[in-house]
Amino acid sequence: MDFDTIGQYGSRLGTGLIAVVSERQSIVSLLRNLEQFFARESCGWCTPCRDGLPWTVKLLQALERGEGKPGDIDILAQHAQDLGPGLTFCAHAPGAAMPLESAIRHFRAEFEAGVAHLAPDEVS
Numbered sequence: 001m002d003f004d005t006i007g008q009y010g011s012r013l014g015t016g017l018i019a020v021v022s023e024r025q026s027i028v029s030l031l032r033n034l035e036q037f038f039a040r041e042s043c044g045w046c047t048p049c050r051d052g053l054p055w056t057v058k059l060l061q062a063l064e065r066g067e068g069k070p071g072d073i074d075i076l077a078q079h080a081q082d083l084g085p086g087l088t089f090c091a092h093a094p095g096a097a098m099p100l101e102s103a104i105r106h107f108r109a110e111f112e113a114g115v116a117h118l119a120p121d122e123v124s
């Protein structure tokens with residue numbers, strides 16, 4: 001296991017931390033906790049990191065409560081792109097982007113389960 005090999009599989013070794021997660025763990029909650037850490041630790045220099053990460057947390061919290069809006073998952077996926085490598089001054093934002101992108105790619109159904117189901121007359 002090394003940085004290049006993991007990168008070939010579309011992931012990132014990051015700081016080398018390995019977290020073992022129960023299959024009963026909500027991935028949306030796990031990711032919200034992780035993104036909250038990144039948002040709190042942002043130094044605020046770059047707009048996508050300073051403003052994008054708190055927005056990411058807000059969207060994930062709504063999905064956690066089952067109050068997400070249609071389109072929230074696409075916004076989160078766009079955030080993952082906007083925070084990607086080369087778009088910010090340091091690797092902090094890409095470090096937040098990779099798990100976001102990866103979680104949506106591998107656990108999209110869990111995100112979709114957090115979107116509020118509106119009654120037909122509530123749909124605009």
Ligand code: SF4
Binds near residue numbers: 041045049050089091
């Ligand atoms: S990407 Fe790095 S430099 Fe930019 S706001 Fe985030 S922590 Fe600061």
